[in-house]
Amino acid sequence: MTSEDVAQARAAAAALLKRARVAVTRDELESMEIADLGLGDIKRLGLEVIVYENNDRYCAKELVLLPRQICPEHRHPRVNGRNPGKKETFRCRYGEVYLYVAGEPTAKPMARVPRKYRSFLTVWHEIVLRPGDQYTLPPNSLHWFQAGDKGAVISEFSSTSADATDVYSDPRVRRVGS
Amino acid sequence: MTSEDVAQARAAAAALLKRARVAVTRDELESMEIADLGLGDIKRLGLEVIVYENNDRYCAKELVLLPRQICPEHRHPRVNGRNPGKKETFRCRYGEVYLYVAGEPTAKPMARVPRKYRSFLTVWHEIVLRPGDQYTLPPNSLHWFQAGDKGAVISEFSSTSADATDVYSDPRVRRVGS
Numbered sequence: 001m002t003s004e005d006v007a008q009a010r011a012a013a014a015a016l017l018k019r020a021r022v023a024v025t026r027d028e029l030e031s032m033e034i035a036d037l038g039l040g041d042i043k044r045l046g047l048e049v050i051v052y053e054n055n056d057r058y059c060a061k062e063l064v065l066l067p068r069q070i071c072p073e074h075r076h077p078r079v080n081g082r083n084p085g086k087k088e089t090f091r092c093r094y095g096e097v098y099l100y101v102a103g104e105p106t107a108k109p110m111a112r113v114p115r116k117y118r119s120f121l122t123v124w125h126e127i128v129l130r131p132g133d134q135y136t137l138p139p140n141s142l143h144w145f146q147a148g149d150k151g152a153v154i155s156e157f158s159s160t161s162a163d164a165t166d167v168y169s170d171p172r173v174r175r176v177g178s
Numbered sequence: 179m180t181s182e183d184v185a186q187a188r189a190a191a192a193a194l195l196k197r198a199r200v201a202v203t204r205d206e207l208e209s210m211e212i213a214d215l216g217l218g219d220i221k222r223l224g225l226e227v228i229v230y231e232n233n234d235r236y237c238a239k240e241l242v243l244l245p246r247q248i249c250p251e252h253r254h255p256r257v258n259g260r261n262p263g264k265k266e267t268f269r270c271r272y273g274e275v276y277l278y279v280a281g282e283p284t285a286k287p288m289a290r291v292p293r294k295y296r297s298f299l300t301v302w303h304e305i306v307l308r309p310g311d312q313y314t315l316p317p318n319s320l321h322w323f324q325a326g327d328k329g330a331v332i333s334e335f336s337s338t339s340a341d342a343t344d345v346y347s348d349p350r351v352r353r354v355g356s
Contacts (some may be wrong), residue, residue, distance in 0.1 A: 021199035023271060023309030053267045053314060053335055058236040060267065060335035089231045089238065093201060131201030136231060157231055157238035157335060 001036050009034045012151075013048035013064040020094030020153040022062060024050060032064075037072065038174030044114060047071045051161070059161040063090075063154040065097070065147035068112060073100075073121050073144035073169040079162060085139030088158035092129035096148030099127040099135060111146045120170035129154075142169070179214050187212045190329075191226035191242040198272030198331040200240060202228060210242075215250065216352030222292060225249045229339070237339040241268075241332040243275070243325035246290060251278075251299050251322035251347040257340055263317030266336035270307035274326030277305040277313060289324045298348035307332075320347070 001009075014029050033049040036042040048064040065071065076086035090099065098110040103125030110128060113121060123142045127135050137143055139159075166175055179187075192207050211227040214220040226242040243249065254264035268277065276288040281303030288306060291299060301320045305313050315321055344353055 025310045028310070052269060052312060055265065055314070057265050057337040058267075058335055060238070060269075060333075087233065087235055089236075091230060091238075132203045132206070134230060136233070155238075155333070157236055159235040 006034045009042045016151045045070050054161050059158045061156045065152045067151045070146045075142045089136040091134035091155045093153040095150045095152030097129040097152045099145040184212045187220045194329045223248045232339050237336045239334045243330045245329045248324045253320045267314040269312035269333040271331040273328045273330030275307040275330045277323040
């Protein structure tokens with residue numbers, strides 16, 4: 001990403017948080033993670049993340065998705081004997097989220113995926129989250145999601161987050177960050 | 179509490195969530211816990227709680243405090259060998275919260291406490307939380323809090339919640355609920 005790409009994504013995510021009436025500090029906006037996952041296509045693939053708290057017991061983040069931005073398919077595998085992998089709850093605060101998990105594929109899914117990203121999306125059971133809706137994912141379960149046309153703000157509640165251990169279906173993805 | 183007290187507190191909490199633009203479902207509003215902690219004085223002491231998720235690894239709730247409502251002093255003690263007690267993060271979403279923890283007592287605290295509740299408030303180090311501010315409490319640490327004049331909405335992120343094991347400083351308190 002160029003520094004202009006990062007600045008544009010940050011400004012767009014900040015505007016979405018404002019529209020969603022989610023109060024964040026200036027520091028949080030400035031340190032918000034702009035994650036293009038190494039694919040250099042932040043407007044269509046990636047997400048913007050504010051980590052509120054991540055300690056040895058729990059984690060809470062605000063996830064921002066720009067309009068139609070996709071968080072690509074991944075899972076949170078077992079970390080060690082005591083940690084069977086991250087368990088997480090997505091709660092939609094603003095906009096619409098199309099979440100896909102294992103199960104009967106949805107006949108006419110709401111997601112619109114550019115051709116180049118389709119091969120690595122293998123689960124197609126759709127869950128639509130609107131403001132106030134939430135869904136909890138068990139550890140190690142494949143999932144991916146896309147925001148609707150207005151973008152989305154999602155509160156993520158979870159066990160401890162260790163993003164570096166995440167496994168993405170698309171081998172081109174490079175996860176950096178917390 | 180009379181059923182009218184409960185209905186009034188529920189309606190007031192629902193109005194605060196609406197003002198704060200926190201989206202909740204009708205089911206969540208209807209099952210929201212109205213906790214007077216056995217003291218029968220819900221307008222001044224107690225809180226309203228929506229539990230979004232409480233599993234074996236983490237918990238997330240929305241806490242609503244009516245204007246100047248007080249959550250009385252308590253701590254979350256060790257539960258067993260593996261659980262040293264609940265650790266929790268309070269993030270203010272709306273309004274103002276005056277949070278008190280152990281430490282140097284604040285000379286001119288913002289809280290206004292009716293005389294009958296003062297004897298059981300022993301920690302007076304003040305932390306003021308405004309929208310976007312947050313504070314993490316270690317397990318087993320005494321704390322109490324009061325909303326400002328507009329009331330408050332607080333997101334609580336924590337380890338697993340087991341309210342029945344909480345220890346309140348005021349022996350009159352009876353904790354029931356989840």
